[in-house]
Amino acid sequence: MLESTMIPLTHAIGSLTDTLTLGAISPTLAAGDAFALVSWWKPVLLLAPFFAWAWMISTILDKHAQRFFLGQEKWNLIHMLFGVAALALVVLLPVGGIGGLLGAFFGSLVIFAIDIIVFASIANKDERIPEHAKLTLDFSDMAERREEKKAAKKLGSSELTIVGADKMKVMPPAKETTAYAVRVAAEEIVINGYNAHASQIDVHPVNPETYGVSMLVDGVRQPGEQMAQTDAVQIIDLWKKCAGLDVSDRRRKQAGSVTVSSEGMSNQTLKCVSSGSKNGMVLTIMFNPSEAVRRKPADLGLTGTQLDLLKGWAENTQGVVLLGAPSDNGRTTTMYSMLKLHDAYTSNIQTIEYEIEDAIEGVKQIKFDQTQEDADFSTTVRSTLRRDPDVVGICDLPDASTAKIIASSDHDRTRVYLSLKSDDALSAIQLYVRGVGDAKLAAEGLHGVIAEKLVRVLCSNCKVAYQPSPEMLKKLGLPGDKVKQLFKKGGQVLIRNKPEICPTCNGIGYSGQTGCFGVFPIEDEERKMIAAENWTGLRTAMRKRSLPTVQQAALRKAVEGVTSIEEVTRISSSGTKKSGSTKSA
Secondary structure, three states, X not given: OHHHHHHHHHHHHHHHOOOOOOOOOOOOOOOOOOOOOOOOHHHHHHHHHHHHHHHHHHHHHHHHHHHOOOOHHHHHHHHHHHHHHHHHHHHHOOOOHHHHHHHHHHHHHHHHHHHHHHHHHHHHOOOOOOHHHOOOOOHHHHHHHHHHHHHHHHOOOOOXXXXXXXXXXXXXXXXXXXXXXXXXXXXXXXXXXXHOOOOEEEEEEEEOOEEEEEEEXXXXXXXXXXXXXXXXXXXXXXXXXXXXXXXOOOOOOEEEEEEEEXXXXXXXXXXXXXXXXXXXXXXXXXXXXXXXXXXXHHHOOOOHHHHHHHHHHOOOOOOEEEEEEOOOOOHHHHHHHHHHOOOOOOOOEEEEEOOOOOOOOOOEEEEOOOOOOOOOHHHHHHHHHOOOOOEEEEOOOOOHHHHHHHHOOOOOOOEEEEEEEOOOHHHHHHHHHHXXXXXXHHHHHEEEEEEEEEEEEEOOOOOEEEOOOHHHHHHHOOOOOOOOOEEEOOOEEEEOOEEEEOOOOOOOOEEEEEEEEEEEEOOHHHHHHHHOOOHHHHHHHHHHOOOOOHHHHHHHHHHOOOXXXXXXXXXXXXXXXXXXXXXXX
C-alpha cells in the first residue's frame, strides 16, 4: 500500500522531492519509525519568491492602487493570476532533478517580476499619480540611503539628504544643539513645500521682528507659517551655506543650487536666491527650475490653429514678436519653446537673460549681470544684434533705450522675440510703442504678438461635474444647447463612503497648470492702426480675424473640463484690475 501511494506522489512533484529508499519496505511500518519524503531546503527555496512577491503586493502595490484609485480589485485579480501561473509552473514543470528545481525557482521569479513591472509601468503612466509618487526600482539609491541612515545615527537624525554646491553631503549637526534645531526647521520648510507640490518657497520679512513662509502652488500664492526674525535668519544662512553663497553678504543678490532627497522624495534640485530688502533678507527656493521651463510647443496649451500659426512664424527670421504675460505666467517657458521651433544647427540663435533657467542645445545664451557697476542692458542688446544673428530672445524691456535699439534693428535679417510683463496682447503692443517713443518706427518691424496666462488644471481624480444654469451660460456667452456640463474643483474623494482628502492634489482641487494664449499676427492693417496709436481700431481689427483671446481660450478649456469657471474668472479679474477690461485682446 505504501509503495502504491509513493509512486504517484513522487511523479507529481518530480524533482522537487527526494524519496528515501528504505531497502525492502514491508507493507507494515513499525511504530516509531521515521522517514522524510522531501528535503527541507527545497520547499523553502521555492516558497521564498512567493513570500517576497506577497509582501511586495500587500505592503506596496495594493496600497498604491488603493491610494490613487487605480482599481484595487482589478489589480488584485491580475496579481492572483500571476500567482496561479507561478504555482502551476512549480507543480507541473515536467523536468526532474536539480535542473527542474532551478527552472521552477527562476521561472517563478520571472513571473513575479513581470507582474510587478507591468503594474509599475501602467500605474506610472496614470495622470492621477504625481511625479513624486511614481514607483521606481532604484536599488543603488536604496543602498545609498541605508548608508546615510547609518551615518546619521552617529549624528542627529535627518529627513533630507542635502548635497551642497560643492557636491558634498551636508551632514546634520549633533543632537541637542541649536544648529540641529535649525537644520530640522530648514528641512521642514522644503518638505512642506514639496508635499504641497509648490514650485517656489519664499522666506521673507513681514515686519522687522517677524518672518513669513509662503509657497507658490500652481501659480497661486499660499500663505504659510510665521517665525521670529532670528530663527528665519539662521534658516536662510543654512541654505545659503549649502548653496555655496556668501553668508556674510546680506544685501547683494546671490544664487546657487543644492540637491535634496529622502525616502519619499526623489532627487530635487533647489535653486536658492537670496537678496536684501528694507526689513531684512529674503530667500527664494525654487524646485527644479530647469524642468519647469522645459516644455515642447505642443505641450504649452496652444490650440491647433495657434500652434500652426507659430510654426509658420518660425519658418522665417524677420521682425519682432512680442511675448506678453504677467509675472509667473510662463513667459520664459514660452520664449524657450519658440526658440526651439527654429533649427539651432542652421540658424544663429542667441538669448539675453537675467538668469539662464535652462540650457538650450545649440543656442548661445548670454547672462546679463545686473550687479556689475557698468552693466547696461541696452548696450548688451546692441552688441548682440550687431553680430548679425538670425534669432534673438530678449528676456525683458527694462528701458526706452533697449526698445529703440530693437525697433531700429535689421528686421529683414533678424527675428527678435521680446518678453514683456503685460496683461494682454494690446497692452504688450502699447508698452512696446511707449518704450520706442515713435509709434511709426515701432509698427514697422512688428510681426506678431503672443499673450499668455496660466490657469490651474482641475485634478482629474476629484473634479466634480455639474450642470450650469441657463443664466450662467448666457453670462459666459456659451451656447446652452451645446454645453451640458462644466466642472469645478473637488478636493475630496469617497473611500468606503467616507469623504477623505484627495491624495493626488492634497485637497486643493487642482494639479498643474496649462497656458491660455492669444496669438495675433501683425499685418499692414494693424501696423497702420499702431502707427496712428488707434487702439480702439486695433482691437477691432484683431477681433475681425476671429482668433481667440486669452479669456476665450481659457473659457474653451473650462468647457473641455480642463479647468474651472473660477479659474477663468480669476485670470479675467486680474486683467480687469490692471487694464480695466476683460475684453481686451
